Amino acid sequence: MPTPHYGQPRYRSIADELRKRIQNGSIPPGSLLPAESTLTAEFQASRGTVRQSIAVLREAGLVATEHGRGTYACLRPANGGSEESSKTETRQRQVTADAALAALFSVREGAALIEEESVVRRDGVTESVARTYRLLRKEECIGNRDR
Amino acid sequence: MPTPHYGQPRYRSIADELRKRIQNGSIPPGSLLPAESTLTAEFQASRGTVRQSIAVLREAGLVATEHGRGTYACLRPANGGSEESSKTETRQRQVTADAALAALFSVREGAALIEEESVVRRDGVTESVARTYRLLRKEECIGNRDR
DNA sequence: AGAAATTTGTCCGTATGTATC
């Protein structure tokens, strides 16, 4: 069977359909979207195509995905009356890259990184801890090895 | 050979190589990149993988593609403060508090936290990695689980 | 103007490795 498409890519049509369902409440905010396999069956599309459509919604900020769980419809921040009694403490230190960070920065494990840690407290209660990592020196990248 | 993608995925390596060629002038600005079929032969990779690597460069604003024509290396200003074309990827996952985080949040070690990781890339190169931790208990984030 | 070749766009099916619950 040939592939009747074009005019509009399949993954975009599916993304449009899912967006409608989210916006009209058919998929309530905060709830799980149907599983990938379910969407595959419903739209008669391959997993790759379904995943592509979900990626569209994710970039649009409409959904968020958790490994091993599924994809949620986001609740948009209503952001009610938040007090302004929060304080931020920041400090810096030098650390060495663990495996995960080394992969992200494309450097070897143990390379020097700058870690900046910001602790946000509100009413004395820690609300969030942010750790930002940057390369200490540029051009610390690993050369490409032969394939 | 099957498909081991230890360390850096293949499409990123290819993207790195192509980026080098663009930035060192081997592929002059405004000129066409080799066709996908050519790159497929050169890198001994499937077309899908080659296209994925080109997509990386396209999102970085290094190249532009036209249907039926090909992919061009963009002429872009050698401007000093190129603050554009940086992109942030965000993902969330659930982690357990280590000793340091447990102390900051005044919870017991091993307590559940939400980690939000934002990776900022400019021209495909990782510039910073920020990890923000919050307590799971509130309705801060989307994934309120019933279990 | 028309046909063929080239090139990118989309889609399918599959396989396997990786991460999380």
Next chain:
DNA sequence: AGATACATACGGACAAATTTC
């Protein structure tokens, strides 16, 4: 540890835009 979902990679197929002959 098993299930689920995600990430990477392969190969093949057809559609559509462009170029070339």
